[in-house]
Amino acid sequence: MADNGANPLRRPLPDGIVPEDEITRTEDRWFIVVLGMLGVMMAIIVATGTTHALHPPSNVETIDPITLHLGGEFAESNLGAAAEPDGSVTVRMIVEQYSFVPDCVQVPADTPVTFRITSPDVIHGFLLPGTNVNTMVVPGYVAEVRTTFSRPGDYAMPCNEFCSYGHHGMWARVKVAPRDQFPDLSPVERTSCAKQ
Ligand code: CUA
Secondary structure: OHHHOOOHHHOOOOOOOOOHHHHHHHHHHHHHHHHHHHHHHHHHHHHHHHHOOOOOOOOOOEOOOOOOOOOHHHOHHHOEEEEOOOOOEEEEEEEEOOEEEOOEEEEEOOOEEEEEEEOOOOOEEEEOOOOOOEEEEOOOEOEEEEEEOOOOEEEEEEOOOOOOOOHHHOEEEEEEEOOOOHHHOOHHHHHOHHHO
């Protein structure tokens, strides 16, 4: 072309050098791709948070880890599943090196269940696969998670925070009973299903 010499930007570039407008176009394309990915991730977080209650546990409630077993909410007689006046169920557990106390609890299906868990020693983890229940259990704090089991079945609960030598052996069970059978269970059956 005749004006190649007049406009330096129109000069052919040496091999291997990408023209600036090509770089800008590529950057714009990737900017849009990254924005799209962020949008999709935000949509997934908001959708699962609102429809499946999948969100970070946010209960902040302190308890003395030294004395928690001596009385009050986490005394031995209060552990396990307890029916509340409003029809919901509260499960209280102590998670310690290296066991869940109690190591099996029975809860009813189709009923709001609140787990209240604490640790007297180190950090443990409480997880029910396939549900929204997944929380760290930090000594000094009460972890609280709410869920509703849609059908009867057995859940294995592993400790999912490494807590020293016995960590791999820390397993327990949650047994979900049909809603109409739960009221007939004795307090012992509600907390000792592992022995049945
Ligand atoms: Cu308790 Cu790992």
